[in-house]
Amino acid sequence: MxxxxxxxxxxxxxxxxxxxxxxxxxxxxxxxxxxxxxxxxxxxxxxxxxxxxxxxxxxxxxxxxxxxxxxxxxxxxxxxxxxxxxxxxxxxxxxxxxxxxxxxxxxxxxxxxxxxxxxxxxxxxxxYSQTTRYTYVIEDTSNLQQVYQNFNSNLRKSIRKAEKQVTIKEDIPIEDFYCFNKMTFERQGLNIPYSFEIVSRIDEACAKRGAKKTFYCVDENNQIHSAIYFVWDDDTLYYLMSGSHPDFRNTQSLSLLLFEGIKLAHQMKKKFNFEGSMKKNIEHHFRQFGAVQKAYHHIFKTF
CATH class of the missing domain: 3.40.630 (Aminopeptidase)
Known part of the structure; x- marks a missing residue:
């Protein structure tokens, strides 16, 4: 073998x-x-x-x-x-x-x-050399009410605002999800760094093992505001990808979808990993969820 x-x-x-x-x-x-x-x-x-x-x-x-x-x-x-x-x-x-x-x-x-x-x-x-990177993890999702109370008060307000404007739905087709994911990069003047083929292969492999879930938000006109993709292993549920329509970012629907992922982690008795970011604005958003900062190593060497 x-x-x-x-x-x-x-x-x-x-x-x-x-x-x-x-x-x-x-x-x-x-x-x-x-x-x-x-x-x-x-x-x-x-x-x-x-x-x-x-x-x-x-x-x-x-x-x-x-x-x-x-x-x-x-x-x-x-x-x-x-x-x-x-x-x-x-x-x-x-x-x-x-x-x-x-x-x-x-x-x-x-x-x-x-x-x-x-x-x-x-x-x-x-x-070898090392730099420290950070992710944010909610380690204990067993008490969902306590997890919610640990959110920043402004974040809770944003979630309540989003709940009044949109409805959460499940299982957006992967082709539609990729289009929304792509919008997030295009809004910043960037090309999406991975192909639909890679996302499709991930989706197929995760679906085969029952290890993925998508949610999306729609308004009363059935317009999609945002979409999100979660994956998991035996221990942790991970926030992998998301996308928001640039015309509807003020509804804060992505925060609502992240909370939906945390609820899913609670149901599955798993940790919730935001997958971190070293970008200041993204770090600030993740920190508002009351998650714990976790350091991890970037190890490298040129030969």
């Missing part, structure tokens, strides 16, 4: 592997342009590092895949490890993963690790 097949099988049943590192997610986003490093002992996988690679002009780079917030190392921890033993275990396995990275014919390496990976010292010791 190939390394990829081993990893696909592992990530299907291993609940601690985050969504964006699942083999099926990588298949959908990267098609054939991904691979995986596995560290094994007696047929047990102790650590993995799936990666997207990009080839150009006879050069190869490992880089962040589109629509994939985090990727990178996963470690299979023994139960009831003491903290010191855990760090020692991490350091050893990370060093073995780095050995395999550096056997690859690459000119650059960069990945964004899931926020659960706090230790990156073995990478530092081997000459």
């Amino acid at each position: 190939s390394q990829l097949e081993k990893y696909r099988q592992l990530s299907e049943f291993e609940k601690s592997i985050p969504l964006f590192s699942k083999g099926w997610w990588m298949d959908a986003v990267c098609e054939n342009d991904w691979n995986v490093i596995l560290i094994e002992n007696n047929d047990q996988i102790l650590a993995s590092l799936p990666y997207y690679f990009y080839k150009t002009n006879h050069r190869m780079e490992i880089k962040k895949a589109i629509l994939t917030q985090t990727n990178g190392i996963w470690i299979n921890y023994p139960q009831n490890q003491k903290y010191e033993k855990q760090l020692s275990y991490e350091n050893r396995l990370m060093s073995l993963v780095i050995d395999e990275i550096e056997k690859l014919p690459i000119t650059k390496y960069q990945q964004y690790f899931h926020y659960s990976i706090e230790n990156w010292l073995p990478f530092y010791w081997r000459g």
Whole structure:
């Protein structure tokens, strides 16, 4: 069995592997342009590092895949490890993963690790660099009333305003969703950075596993104001994509749809991850939902 097949099988049943590192997610986003490093002992996988690679002009780079917030190392921890033993275990396995990275014919390496990976010292010791990025997470959605009370008062007012102007509907066709998603970039004078084909593959793969949901808002004239796309794994529901009609942005319907996603996370007993942004205005909006700031590592090296 190939390394990829081993990893696909592992990530299907291993609940601690985050969504964006699942083999099926990588298949959908990267098609054939991904691979995986596995560290094994007696047929047990102790650590993995799936990666997207990009080839150009006879050069190869490992880089962040589109629509994939985090990727990178996963470690299979023994139960009831003491903290010191855990760090020692991490350091050893990370060093073995780095050995395999550096056997690859690459000119650059960069990945964004899931926020659960706090230790990156073995990478530092081997000459890698790091910058800190942030996402926002509502870790406990069990008490929805308390979650709502933690919202900024202005945000609650915006949500109440939106509720009076629009109605929430479910399951917008993926072609229509992509058009709305595209509008968000066009309004900023940007080209959408991913194709409909990639979004369609993600949609198909998530639908197959019951791991996605779309909502959209319409007014009394049945005009769509905004649409949103959520995906999830065993632990967390993620805000993946959205789009708003430029003529209706003042209705604040996107905030209403985000609240709908938080309600869904509550129903499913999951965390809610806003997928973060380093842009000031977006960070401010996410922070208003009372979410907890989570730091995660951007690890990189030029060879």
